[in-house]
Amino acid sequence: MRHDHLISAAQLSRSDVEAVLDRAGDVADDLGASRDSCPGLVLGLCFFEPSTRTKMSFDAAAKRLGGSTIDMGSVESSSVTKGESLADTVRVIEGYADAIVLRHPSEGAAKLASEFVDVPVINAGDGAGQHPSQTLLDLYTIREEHGLDDLTVGIMGDLKYGRTVHSLASALANFEVSQHFISPESLRLPRSVRFDLHEAGAQVREHTDLEPVLSELDVLYVTRIQRERFPDETEYRAVAGEYQIDAETLAAGPDDLTVMHPLPRVDEIAPDVDETDHASYFQQAHNGVPVRMALLEMLLENHG
Amino acid sequence: MSDHQLRVSKIRNGTVIDHIAAGQALNVLAILGIDGSDGHGVSIGMNVSSDRLGRKDILKVEDRELSQSEVDVLSLIAPEATINIVRDFDVVEKNRVERPDRVSGLLSCPNHNCITNADEPVETAFDVISDGVRCNYCGTIIHEGIAEHLAVE
Numbered sequence: 001m002r003h004d005h006l007i008s009a010a011q012l013s014r015s016d017v018e019a020v021l022d023r024a025g026d027v028a029d030d031l032g033a034s035r036d037s038c039p040g041l042v043l044g045l046c047f048f049e050p051s052t053r054t055k056m057s058f059d060a061a062a063k064r065l066g067g068s069t070i071d072m073g074s075v076e077s078s079s080v081t082k083g084e085s086l087a088d089t090v091r092v093i094e095g096y097a098d099a100i101v102l103r104h105p106s107e108g109a110a111k112l113a114s115e116f117v118d119v120p121v122i123n124a125g126d127g128a129g130q131h132p133s134q135t136l137l138d139l140y141t142i143r144e145e146h147g148l149d150d151l152t153v154g155i156m157g158d159l160k161y162g163r164t165v166h167s168l169a170s171a172l173a174n175f176e177v178s179q180h181f182i183s184p185e186s187l188r189l190p191r192s193v194r195f196d197l198h199e200a201g202a203q204v205r206e207h208t209d210l211e212p213v214l215s216e217l218d219v220l221y222v223t224r225i226q227r228e229r230f231p232d233e234t235e236y237r238a239v240a241g242e243y244q245i246d247a248e249t250l251a252a253g254p255d256d257l258t259v260m261h262p263l264p265r266v267d268e269i270a271p272d273v274d275e276t277d278h279a280s281y282f283q284q285a286h287n288g289v290p291v292r293m294a295l296l297e298m299l300l301e302n303h304g
Numbered sequence: 305m306s307d308h309q310l311r312v313s314k315i316r317n318g319t320v321i322d323h324i325a326a327g328q329a330l331n332v333l334a335i336l337g338i339d340g341s342d343g344h345g346v347s348i349g350m351n352v353s354s355d356r357l358g359r360k361d362i363l364k365v366e367d368r369e370l371s372q373s374e375v376d377v378l379s380l381i382a383p384e385a386t387i388n389i390v391r392d393f394d395v396v397e398k399n400r401v402e403r404p405d406r407v408s409g410l411l412s413c414p415n416h417n418c419i420t421n422a423d424e425p426v427e428t429a430f431d432v433i434s435d436g437v438r439c440n441y442c443g444t445i446i447h448e449g450i451a452e453h454l455a456v457e
Contacts, residue, residue, distance in 0.1 A: 108419040108441025192443040
């Protein structure tokens with residue numbers, strides 16, 4: 001992978017993805033071993049929005065590589081409350097850290113940050129934009145289960161504002177994957193993502209119901225329908241129940257169907273799915289550590 | 305003498321913007337910040353006949369030549385336009401506008417949640433794509449109504 005920063009999944013070629021996943025596979029084979037490949041690494045964790053999995057997995061990844069992390073803490077306790085710009089914040093942290101992991105509520109924040117610093121910037125979620133490191137762990141999980149070619153993947157839920165969806169769709173376009181997008185009309189993929197998929201020649205179909213396509217899927221990637229995005233509660237209620245799955249729903253799907261979710265879930269996947277062989281979302285979250293270890297190693301190698 | 309010449313007389317010095325898509329002349333003036341308040345003569349022809357476009361708009365602005373950034377803006381909303389620079393009644397330059405690969409600092413992003421709409425020290429940048437223009441930061445595509453997002457003074 002020849003990149004200084006990881007801002008968007010769109011920058012990742014097929015060989016970039018394969019290189020990171022191959023390295024992650026090596027890491028995962030003996031995750032408990034002392035890797036110590038980045039001794040002295042100081043990773044800056046800049047989370048302007050709440051995070052559990054992403055933040056802790058980057059923290060764990062840095063420490064398992066022999067490094068450490070510094071954390072700007074909550075927005076409320078940082079200089080952001082004094083009106084400091086993001087550009088200034090990252091320029092200051094650049095002096096403290098060897099790489100910056102940034103989560104921010106505004107789309108394009110990581111891109112902007114990367115223009116102001118020389119250390120690698122990893123986009124850990126920018127508003128409704130992108131979440132490329134999540135995508136790498138999603139792809140790792142899919143590859144472990146099915147490989148990454150000759151696949152049919154369904155992506156269901158809030159496709160409009162779901163940054164994990166935008167990144168995943170973009171990255172899957174590198175592979176022989178038929179993508180089915182299932183959402184209410186009001187939450188279908190944004191024009192920019194559809195444009196990229198079209199330009200990439202991806203095989204794409206859009207649906208409002210899961211049922212007609214379920215039997216074709218190898219992977220069903222579920223995201224939360226975000227109630228707060230709807231202009232009124234009635235409109236939300238009209239669609240929310242249509243996008244919940246349980247073990248009975250999945251009985252109509254293939255036996256080897258893999259169900260994924262970037263988490264946190266609310267009620268879109270019933271707890272009874274956890275007990276089925278379909279449930280892969282906890283393993284998916286666990287995969288975040290080796291994938292982010294591999295990613296950090298490679299970005300830091302590029303940075304010299 | 306053609307209909308067109310009757311309506312829009314020759315100018316001594318300035319710019320003639322020809323082959324503007326019919327109905328866009330007032331947008332072009334707004335974009336260029338031309339409202340006549342600086343005393344320059346402005347002639348507007350709208351929906352005049354055109355061999356190439358069928359109907360077109362034409363503008364003649366006296367004593368003013370367009371900058372490159374103004375031409376870039378023009379290219380987005382009037383891609384068929386030609387720009388004639390007139391000096392002493394003669395056309396000394398005749399140029400078709402060319403769509404640039406990218407325009408910087410000319411458009412504001414319609415996505416209110418884009419980082420370029422926060423108070424950050426950054427200029428907007430839009431890649432010109434087949435489908436319109438695309439914010440280089442958040443990826444939002446402006447497909448139509450580009451003129452509504454111009455940030456030019």
